[in-house]
Amino acid sequence: xxxxxxxxxxxxxxxxxxxxxxxxxxxxxxxxxxxxxxxxxxxxxxxxxxxxxxxxxxxxxxxxxxxxxxxxxxxxxxxxxxxxxxxxxxxxxxxxxxxxxxxxxxxxxxxxxxxxxxxxxxxxxxxxxxxxxxxxxxxxxxxxxxxxxxxxxxxxxxxxxxxxxxxxxxxxxxxxxxxxxxxxxxxxxxxxxxxxxxxxxxxxxxxxxxxxxxxxxxxxxxxxxxxxxxxxxxxxxxxxxxxxxxxxxxxxxxx
Amino acid sequence: xxxxxxxxxxxxxxxxxxxxxxxxxxxxxxxxxxxxxxxxxxxxxxxxxxxxxxxxxxxxxxxxxxxxxxxxxxxxxxxxxxxxxxxxxxxxxxxxxxxxxxxxxxxxxxxxxxxxxxxxxxxxxxxxxxxxxxxxxxxxxxxxxxxxxxxxxxxxxxxxxxxxxxxxxxxxxxxxxxxxxxxxxxxxxxxxxxxxxxxxxxxxxxxxxxxxxxxxxxxxxxxxxxxxxxxxxxxxxxxxxxxxxxxxxxxxxxxxxxxxxxxxxxxxxxxxxxxxxxxxxxxxxxxxxxxxxxxxxxxxxxxxxxxxxxxxxxxxxxxxxxxxxxxxxxxxxxxxxxxxxxxxxxxxxxxxxxxxxxxxxxxxxxx
Numbered sequence: 031x032x033x034x035x036x037x038x039x040x041x042x043x044x045x046x047x048x049x050x051x052x053x054x055x056x057x058x059x060x061x062x063x064x065x066x067x068x069x070x071x072x073x074x075x076x077x078x079x080x081x082x083x084x085x086x087x088x089x090x091x092x093x094x095x096x097x098x099x100x101x102x103x104x105x106x107x108x109x110x111x112x113x114x115x116x117x118x119x120x121x122x123x124x125x126x127x128x129x130x131x132x133x134x135x136x137x138x139x140x141x142x143x144x145x146x147x148x149x150x151x152x153x154x155x156x157x158x159x160x161x162x163x164x165x166x167x168x169x170x171x172x173x174x175x176x177x178x179x180x181x182x183x184x185x186x187x188x189x190x191x192x193x194x195x196x197x198x199x200x201x202x203x204x205x206x207x208x209x210x211x212x213x214x215x216x217x218x219x220x221x222x223x224x225x226x227x228x229x230x231x232x233x234x235x236x237x238x239x240x241x242x243x244x245x246x247x248x249x250x251x252x253x254x255x256x257x258x259x260x261x262x263x264x265x266x267x268x269x270x271x272x273x274x275x276x277x278x279x280x281x282x283x284x285x
Numbered sequence: 286x287x288x289x290x291x292x293x294x295x296x297x298x299x300x301x302x303x304x305x306x307x308x309x310x311x312x313x314x315x316x317x318x319x320x321x322x323x324x325x326x327x328x329x330x331x332x333x334x335x336x337x338x339x340x341x342x343x344x345x346x347x348x349x350x351x352x353x354x355x356x357x358x359x360x361x362x363x364x365x366x367x368x369x370x371x372x373x374x375x376x377x378x379x380x381x382x383x384x385x386x387x388x389x390x391x392x393x394x395x396x397x398x399x400x401x402x403x404x405x406x407x408x409x410x411x412x413x414x415x416x417x418x419x420x421x422x423x424x425x426x427x428x429x430x431x432x433x434x435x436x437x438x439x440x441x442x443x444x445x446x447x448x449x450x451x452x453x454x455x456x457x458x459x460x461x462x463x464x465x466x467x468x469x470x471x472x473x474x475x476x477x478x479x480x481x482x483x484x485x486x487x488x489x490x491x492x493x494x495x496x497x498x499x500x501x502x503x504x505x506x507x508x509x510x511x512x513x514x515x516x517x518x519x520x521x522x523x524x525x526x527x528x529x530x531x532x533x534x535x536x537x538x539x540x541x542x543x544x545x546x547x548x549x550x551x552x553x554x555x556x557x558x559x560x561x562x563x564x565x566x567x568x569x570x571x572x573x574x575x576x577x578x579x580x581x582x583x584x585x586x587x588x589x590x591x592x593x594x595x596x597x598x599x600x601x602x603x604x605x606x607x608x609x610x611x612x613x614x615x616x617x618x619x620x621x622x623x624x625x626x627x628x629x630x631x632x633x634x635x636x637x638x639x640x641x642x643x644x645x646x647x648x649x650x651x652x
Contacts, residue, residue, distance in 0.1 A: 082500065084500070103499075104496075104499040104500055105499050105500075105502050105503060105505065108499075108500060108502035114500055116496075116497065120494045120496060121493075121497070122489065122493035122494055124493055125486070125489055129486055129489075133486050133490040133498065134502065135483075137502030137503065143484055146479075146483055147479050147484070153482075196501060197501075200502050
């Protein structure tokens with residue numbers, strides 16, 4: 031059982047009387063793209079929040095890279111190498127496109143207040159370096175020409191790409207994408223699939239994604255987990271999932 | 286692109302240098318020519334600039350609704366006064382109960398006393414921050430407001446240290462025009478550098494979206510405490526300057542309403558704008574004096590009212606209401622002064638348009 035990059039062991043989350051997620055156990059190997067699907071309200075985003083530290087599980091453990099991260103704070107988990115995007119886009123609205131990416135680099139910059147306010151040469155070097163990196167990342171997602179624009183002035187699809195660029199700026203090993211194709215047309219979804227495969231190879235990422243566009247999920251995920259009412263009802267390759275009677279029932283209702 | 290950037294930076298640097306020189310000459314001219322009353326108002330402007338900037342750091346840039354400023358000012362004022370007064374002055378003040386012996390013989394020059402007042406206020410701000418930054422929004426406002434009142438009550442009752450409600454009188458008049466404006470300029474430069482640094486971006490990201498900020502690896506709690514401590518430090522400095530400007534302090538001056546005077550300035554100037562806070566601080570402080578005639582009897586030609594003390598404040602209340610209804614972002618919103626912005630609205634000659642890859646106006650700077 032060694033070697034998994036991410037492993038959740040019997041994770042439960044209860045909000046008052048509501049069990050949002052129960053017995054959630056997944057394994058993600060390094061370099062994989064894993065899908066997490068399920069009908070609305072199945073607990074997919076809650077599972078993301080439990081792994082990335084937004085919520086703490088009621089029970090169970092989360093292991094990342096062989097470390098127990100269950101009780102760690104969100105920013106410490108990010109430091110270890112887990113980054114994410116959000117289903118309802120959460121950009122820094124009054125900041126520019128470039129600044130949005132620069133914020134994500136603060137953590138790895140290793141500066142201190144003294145050096146930063148006095149603009150010591152060591153700080154200026156770091157600042158120059160992260161500017162170059164941020165511009166390179168923006169070029170990667172095709173937003174380099176818009177770096178001075180306000181983040182929220184971008185059209186929806188570009189805001190999603192900016193969220194991905196920002197997540198990449200934290201230099202993650204594992205990237206969680208929460209509905210990256212939401213609101214995209216088939217053409218854009220196809221581009222997004224290529225893009226996800228490209229960044230996976232380029233940045234040596236492992237990716238877990240929540241998605242409703244079956245075309246996208248089936249297209250790029252080798253394995254997937256299906257949630258319904260917080261319970262993992264199926265797990266397997268796209269072909270296995272498509273034939274699974276429980277999955278069909280969850281999506282279409284019992285025959 | 287590199288070429289134009291270098292050119293525009295050198296032009297802006299020149300303009301900044303000239304403006305600084307003009308500013309210093311202006312300060313000399315004012316110092317030489319204005320009468321004592323006008324100078325007092327002019328100094329008060331500088332103190333209010335520091336107060337508005339420090340409150341804007343926490344409320345505007347970090348997005349935390351804090352109402353504890355009066356308390357931190359009070360801490361700063363008392364610390365500075367007690368450290369800078371001579372033992373003889375202290376003995377003359379403490380008539381009800383003698384001052385505690387360890388404090389009696391402490392006597393520091395103004396600068397160390399002023400820095401100490403900032404440090405004591407900053408330390409208390411840090412301590413309060415560690416506790417209160419677990420709250421947000423209205424709850425944080427209530428907690429900080431309460432803390433400010435606790436400080437005032439302690440100042441009133443710690444007779445052997447603060448002389449209680451009798452206050453401290455006859456402080457040396459250290460806050461000259463140079464001290465007041467010198468401090469205001471240092472604080473402004475410090476805040477501009479801070480806000481434009483990586484820390485400033487982290488503060489603003491917390492204001493814009495706390496969860497995303499945390500998910501991007503920012504230690505949100507630590508950053509909030511840091512911002513709060515810096516803000517308290519600056520409020521303490523302003524308090525110290527205020528003490529040696531007024532030469533008389535008592536706990537009633539640091540009633541929580543004082544916080545709202547500063548908040549008025551911040552909101553009018555623009556929550557999240559350094560430029561806005563500076564302009565509003567000067568404008569509000571000056572109009573407080575200019576509108577003093579409103580408190581006296583008013584002659585409308587057909588009738589003469591008897592004096593109504595406090596009518597001035599009605600004017601500011603009305604102004605605040607107008608701003609909140611018609612221009613919520615205040616004077617400047619979140620924008621800042623820049624030479625390029627002046628050029629854009631035509632107050633400076635425009636530079637020749639150059640071959641910029643993206644056609645953006647000179648927003649970028651060489652960092």
